[in-house]
Amino acid sequence: MRTATLALTTAIMAATPLVAHEALVGATVIDGTGRAIENGVVLVDEDRIACVGTAEECAIPEGTNVHDVTGSFVTPGLIDAHMHFAQTGWIDGRPDGIEDKRIYPYEELVDSLRADPGRWHRSYLCSGVTAVFDVGGAPWTVTDPHATDTDWVDRVHVKAAGPLITHYDLNRYFVYGSLEDQVKFWPMESEAEIRADIARLKALGSDAIKVWFIRPEPDEKDRLDALLMAVGAAATANGLPLIVHATELEGAKTALKAGAKMLVHSVDDEPVDQEFIDLLLANDATYAPTLIAGLNWGRAVLAVATGEAAALDDPNMCVDQQLFDRINDPTALQPALEERTGGRVSPFAMGMIGAGREEVIMAQNLRTVRNAGGHIVMATDAGNPLTLHGPSVYNEMEAMEAAGMTPDEIIHAATLAGAQTMGLAEEIGTLEAGKSADLIVLSEDPRQTVRNFRSLTQVMRKGVLKTQEELRVR
Ligand SMILES: [Zn+2]
Known part of the structure; x- marks a missing residue:
């Protein structure tokens, strides 16, 4: 199937004169396949990449709008493989933490x-992110146009799991009222219920089945392990x-x-x-x-x-x-935090932070998975407080770099690896002819340190190039 599609694309491109609208x-074009092209050319035809290579490989047709980005670095748009549209980045979106x-x-x-889910689409594009995986939220995160309409240049690519199946019920904190059809946590209580819920998720359009599996009490372990196996089978x-x-x-x-x-x-509990x-x-x-979200939760609680x-x-x-x-x-x-903790703020904050031990173990485990050749993605858990x-x-x-991954490994994790996890590797993740024209321009070299992704100057989504200043929201 894949081979046939590629063959067809090649045939069409060979038969059609190349009309690039932007170049x-x-x-230096870091195309995401492992290749870096000095003094490179990226040709874009409408919303698709038409050619990536040297000036000899990609002749620029007459009438092309040429952008001189000499001295810059071009990479595929970044992919965040774990985020939540139904959370804000502050405590107001997590009433199970501190509610008021x-x-x-x-x-x-x-x-x-x-x-206005466009709020988060704008902040992603503004940061150089062109695709996200929403790994859990209310049904609207799956069903609404922001996730389903693909014909929108101000939107990032979205895959979304929707409601979480879990034995750990937090619904009481979220008080649904008029949002009764928007319940986030679906119970994991019997195999029959699990099969019915997964059929409902499939009908909603969920791209994945997300389970929230919190350490069971010893006397519950066998029952919950069996239910998780049932979820896997039904998925x-x-x-x-x-x-x-x-x-x-x-x-x-x-x-x-x-x-x-x-x-x-x-x-994060042991190697x-x-x-x-x-x-x-x-x-x-x-x-x-997701190395930073726990620490950020703690920072948020301490700020309060x-x-x-x-x-x-x-x-x-x-x-x-x-x-x-x-x-x-x-x-x-502050009043809500006092109520929540009975005035004993520090243990609560430290619980949120997960303290230093988990940080060390997460870094160690990331290196172990990397050394074993595991499939690692860049993933923030954005939407949680201060993430x-x-x-x-x-x-x-x-944080991935501090844990010992190289910039090249992180660039892969933040581009092609994320696209593969989202099932979008044919569409995004590298700069190759035929793929969606989603890329970013940096003034500093991200192969030196990933800190240089901060030096974002331009973002192209679906062939539309904008300066970072145009994308700013304050
Ligand atoms: Zn999450």
Whole structure:
């Protein structure tokens, strides 16, 4: 099938005179396949890449709009393989953490997020991200046009899992009221119910079956392990990948035995062992480290506790004014934090941070998975407090580099590897003829350090090139 499609594309391109509408010239083109072309050319025909190569390989047709980006670096658009459209990047989107509906009524918040999901599409494009995987949220994150309409240049590519199947019920915190059809957490109680829920998710249009699998009490372990296996079997029967939140080694192994195609977080309780690696590789499963989200949760709680706003890591001005204002008014949530913790803020904050031990283990496990040849993606868990839609990709990639991955490995994780995990490798992830014209231009070389992804100057989505200044939201 794949071969036939490629052959057809090649035949059409050979028969049709090349009409490129845009060309970028003079940059070092890091095309995502492992090739870097000095003084390269990228030709774009409408929303597709027409040619990537040297000036000799890609002759520029007459009438092309040529952009001289000499001295710059061009890469594929970045891909965040773990985020949530139904969360904001602040505590107001996580009433299970600290809730105060007097200040931030949850129904109003969800209505506003649903009414304008373009908010997060804008902040992603502003940061150089052109595709995201929403790995869990209310049904609208799957069904609404922002996820289903592909004919929109101001939108990033979206794959979405929708409601989470879980034994760990948090629905009580989210108070649905008028949002009764928008319940996020679906119970994992019996095999019959699981089969029915997965059929419903398939009908909604979910791209994956997400399970939230929290360490079971010992007397519950056998029952819940069996239910997770049932989810895996039903997901497979419906042709949908199983993706699992299981941050403990035992739970992660159970998830892989159930057929998981993606672990949406690091294993953070102990070093992974050979059995884990064997299971991960046998499934060709994706490992999404999400190194920064826990620490950011802790920073958010401490900001509320101290009343001192957290430093915002948003070098390209992609966080919009409403979110900016809420993050800069942490005192609003102080009464709720006092109620939640009975005044004992520090243990709560440290629980959120996960302390240093988990940070060290996550870095160690990332190296172990990398050394074993595991499939690693760049994934932020954006939408959680202070893990910002868009700019958090810089911090996440820097954490991957600090953990020992090379810039080239991280560039792969943030482009082609993410596209493969999303099932979009034919469409995005590399700069190759026929793919969607989604790319970014940097003034500094990301192969030196991924910190240089901050030096974003231009973003092209579907062949439309914009300067970073045009994409700023404040
Ligand atoms: Zn998440």
